[in-house]
Amino acid sequence: MASLTMGSLSKPASNKLSVVTSSSSLSTGAHASNFLQISKVEKNVSLQFQRRGYKNHFGQSLHEPFTLQQLDEEKFKLNAASTNNPQFDATHDLIKPTESVISFLEVLYRFIRPYAAVGTVLSVASMSLLTVEKLSDFSPLFFMKVLQALVGGMFMQMYVCGFNQICDIELDKVNKPSLPLAAGELSMKTAITVSALSAIMSLSIGWIVGSPALFWGFVGWFVVGTAYSANVLPWLRWKRFPFTAAFYMLIARALVVPIGYYLHMQKSIHGGSTLLSRPILFAVGMLSAFSVSTIFFKDIPDIEGDQMHGIKSLAIKLGEKRMFWICIWILEIAYVAAAFVGATSSITWSKYVTVISHLAMALILWVRAKSVDLKNMEAVQSMYMFLWQLFYAEYGFISLVR
Template sequence: MAKEEFINTNIRKSEYFSPLPAVLLLCSSSPLSKSQYFSSLLSLPYSSSVLHLLSWEMLSNQAVSVSRFTKCWLPLRDGTRGRGPITGTQGRGGIWKVENLEVQGTRCKSPKFKDIVYDLKHKERPSMYYRRLTKGCISAASELAYVPEPTDNQSQGLWTAVSKKLDAFYRFSRPHTVIGTIVGIVSVSLLPVQSFADFSPTYFIGLLKALVPAVCMNIYVVGLNQLFDIEIDKVNKPRLPLASGEFSLGTGIVLVFAAAIMSFTMGLQSKSPPLLGALLISCFLGSAYSINIPFFRWKQHAFLAASCILCVRAVVVQLAFFIHMQRYVLGRPTVLTKPVIFATAFMCFFSAVIALFKDIPDVDGDRYFGIQSFSVRLGQEKVFWFCIKLLLTAYATAILVGASTSTIYQKIVTVLGHGLLASILWFRAQSIDLQNKASITSFYMFIWKLFYAEYFLIPFMH
C-alpha cells in the first residue's frame, strides 16, 4: 500500500469538538522527500498548545527524533489530562497517535519549521480546522475540512510576512532600552539651552546627529548580546527572535554589524569628539559584556556586568551628549552645570538598580549556564529589596536637591514629582510576587518607566 493511502485509511478513532485547531506532524523511518514533508505539514492546521503526532512506528512520547532531512528534535511533555496518550492500529507499522502533547523546545535547521512551531507556541490564529472524527477506520483526507482562503491572499500574505519581520526586529532591538536612550539624550540635550532662541535648526540637526548613531549603537549592543545568549534566551526570553528561530544566526549577525557600521559612519561625519567617544566606549563595553572570548564575557561577573551598564547609562550618556550639544552644536565653552551633575549622580543609582534588577527574572537560565549574577549568588528577594531601598534613597536625595532649586515653580515640580514616584514605587513593590516570573518582569519594565519619568524631571533641577 502506498504511504499516502496508508496515512489516509488507517487513522483511528479520536474525538474533537469543532472547531479545534491542531498540528499534524508526519514522521517516518522511511525517507520522505522534503516537498512531501512540508506539503503535508503546511497543509494542516496548527494550535497554540496541542501537537497531534502521527508516525509509522511507535516512538517515545517524551522525545521524538524527526526525519533525517529536517534534523529536528522535539522534547514533548504528556498533557493528556486523564486520556491515554497513545492509541494504536492493527498490524506491523501501524499508525500511532500521540494526543495532547505540549511543545517544550525545538531545535531545527529549517526556518519554515521554526516559524510554524513559533506560531504554535505563541497562539497564532489558525486558518484551518478539523471536523469531528467518527469511530473506526476512516479516510483522513475526506474528514479534513479546510477554511477557504480569500482571493486576495497574496497581497495579504506579503503584508503579514512583512509585519511579522518588523515585529521581530522590534523585539530584537529591545525597545525599552531604545526608548531609554532616546529619552535620556533628548533630556540631557535640553540642559545647555539658555533661551528659546537656542531652539534653532542647528540645534535640532545636532540633536539628530547624536540620536541616530546612539540608537544604532544601542541596537548593536543588545543584538550582540542576543547572538551570544541564544541558548540562555531559550530559557529566559524565548520570545526574542533569535531564541525563537524567527531570525537565523546569519540574520542576527548582519543586523548587528549593519547597526555598528551605521553608528560609526554617522559618528565620524558629525565631527564631534564627545559623540564619537561615547560611541566607542559604548561599543567596547557592550562587546566586553557579551562576547565569549578570553578576558571578555563580563556579564559572567556580577560587578563587571553592573559596571558596564552604569558607565554607559549614568556617565557616558549624561556627560558626552551634554558636551556635544553645549560645545559642538551651540558653540559654548564646556561648563558642567548643576542639572548635569545631578543627572549623572542620580543615574548612577538608577543604572545600578537596572543592572541588578534585570537579572532577577533570569535567575533560572543564568544559574543553569553559570552566569554568576547577584541574583544567583544572593537570591532574588535580597537583590529585589536592595534595589528598592537604593531607589528610595535616590528619590530622597532628589527631593532635597529639588528643594534647593531657584524658583518656587521648580521646587514644586521636583519635590512633588520625586515624592510621587517614590510613593508609587513603594506601593507597587508591596504587591510583587517574587515566585512569579511574569510579575517580576512586569516590575522590571515598571522600573524602566520610572527611568523615563526621571528624565522629564531633570531639566527642572536648575
C-alpha cells in the same frame, strides 16, 4: 531531426496544453488536423501548430492557425480576463511580499528590545534639553544635532541588543524564549548582519558629523557593550560578574554615553561645554542609581538560566528577596536625595517640580514594591518593567532641573 508535438487547445477555462511525440517534419498543412503537434525525430526540432475550432472568452470564433507568439498573446488575454480567479489577482500577489516586510520589521522591533530603545530616545531628549537656556536655543541647528545623536544612538542600541542575543541564544531559550533569535523567528546570519551594520552606521554617524563627544561616546558604548556579552576571552563576558555588569550599565546609561550627548549638544549650540554644571551632576547621580538598580534587578527573574550557564549574579549569591529590596532601597535613597537637591534650587518652579515629583515617585515605588509576590516570576518581571517606566519618568524630571 527532433520535433515535438503539442496537443490541442481545449476550452479557455482549462488552458491545458497536451504534449505528444510523433515523427514528422515541420508541416504547413495545419488545416487537416484538430490538434497542435510537436514531433520529435532524431536531433532536429520542428514545430507544427494545428488548431481546433472553439470560441474564446469573448465569444469570438477562432479558426486561424496560431503561431507561438499569438498563442502566448491569447493566453495572456484569457488570464487577464479571469478577474474572479485569485491566481490572477495582482493585488493578492502583492499582499504576500508586503506582509513579509511588515513581519520582518515587527521582528526587528523586538530584536532591538523596545524598552531599551525608548530609554535611548529619552536619554538623547533629556540631555539635549539640559543644554537649553532660552527659547531661542530651539533652532533648526538644535533639532538637527538632536537627530544626529538620536539616529546614531538607536543604531548602537540595536548593535548592543543584537550582539547580546547572538551571544546569549542558548541562555535566552531558557530565560527569554520569546526573543526573535531564541524563538527561531530570526536567523543567526540575519542577526549578525543587522548587528554589524548597526555598529558601523552608529560609528560612521559620529565620525561624519564631526562631533568628538558623540563619536567617542559611541565608541565607549560599543566597547563596553561588546565586553558585556562576548565570551571569546577570559576577561570578557562582563555579565557573569555583578560589578562588571554594573560598570557596563553605568557607562552606557549614566556616564560616557549621556555625557557624550550633553557635550555634543552644548558645544553645537553654545560653542563650548562644561561638566561641572548643577543639572549634569544631578543627572549623572540619578542615572547612576537607576542603572545599578535595573542591572541588578534584571538578574532576579533570570536566576534559573543563569545558574545553568554558570553566571554568578548577585541575585544568585544574595537570594531573590534580599536582591529585590536592595534595588528598591537604592532608588528610594536616590529619590530622597533628589528632593533635597531640588530644595536648594534658586529657581522657584524648578524647586517645586523636583521636590514634589521625586517624593511622589518614591511613594509610588514603595507601594508597588510591597505588592509584589517574589515567588511569582511573572510578577517580578512586571516589576522590572515598572522600574524602566520610572527610569523613563526620571529622564523627564532631569530635563527640568536648574
